[in-house]
Amino acid sequence: MIQIAPSMLAADFLHLDKDVDTVNKYADIFHLDVMDGVFVPNISFGFPVIEAIAQKAEKPMDVHLMIVEPEKYAERFAKVGASMISFHLNASKDPSALLNQIRSWGVKPGLVINPDIPVEDLYPYLKDADYVLLMSVFAGFGGQKFIEDTYDRIRTLKAEIVRQGLDVKIEVDGGVSASNAAALADAGAEIFVAGSAVFKSDDPAAVINAMRG
Numbered sequence: 001m002i003q004i005a006p007s008m009l010a011a012d013f014l015h016l017d018k019d020v021d022t023v024n025k026y027a028d029i030f031h032l033d034v035m036d037g038v039f040v041p042n043i044s045f046g047f048p049v050i051e052a053i054a055q056k057a058e059k060p061m062d063v064h065l066m067i068v069e070p071e072k073y074a075e076r077f078a079k080v081g082a083s084m085i086s087f088h089l090n091a092s093k094d095p096s097a098l099l100n101q102i103r104s105w106g107v108k109p110g111l112v113i114n115p116d117i118p119v120e121d122l123y124p125y126l127k128d129a130d131y132v133l134l135m136s137v138f139a140g141f142g143g144q145k146f147i148e149d150t151y152d153r154i155r156t157l158k159a160e161i162v163r164q165g166l167d168v169k170i171e172v173d174g175g176v177s178a179s180n181a182a183a184l185a186d187a188g189a190e191i192f193v194a195g196s197a198v199f200k201s202d203d204p205a206a207v208i209n210a211m212r213g
Contacts, residue, residue, distance in 0.1 A: 003191045004208045005029035010195030024058040026205040031193045036067040040140035054081035078105040086110030086133050099128040115147050119157045137174030146175025151187045158188030178210035
């Protein structure tokens, strides 16, 4: 089943309640990009914004940590209401330990890689993850152009998940829209993160429905 996770990074922060309502009514997951200006060359938002969204969120909150030493902050994100927490494979000294720690808090753990990291690097950790987020742009900024070899990366990763007999979902983030959603689903992706495509649209509900196919 395809799930749509609008990225709140593209929301209107002067009218955040309106965009929170949009996700509650029409989408499946809140996607929350946390950037520290160190791991990626940008700064987004932190606990106060996520706590505010949590007060009105009726759908799960998926927190994507683009930060150094995610071990230091993961538990606090769990405590403010995250249902899913993912971190970059190359940001953690012991990915398996952190994945299992996140799970121990009753939160779904996920791993993230940028387009320049081979999907094969994920294979040893798949058994400890509930989902994998493949970036189809480089993490750090919204509105980038979709990288076309993402389709092959999804297919390769999906084949390995099947080979290992696991139930690990593939999430895609970056340049996702109604125009490529069907091809991403055919490749094996199940969770679509879309920011500008949803919140910059005149009809977010129609865009979300089109992405679901």
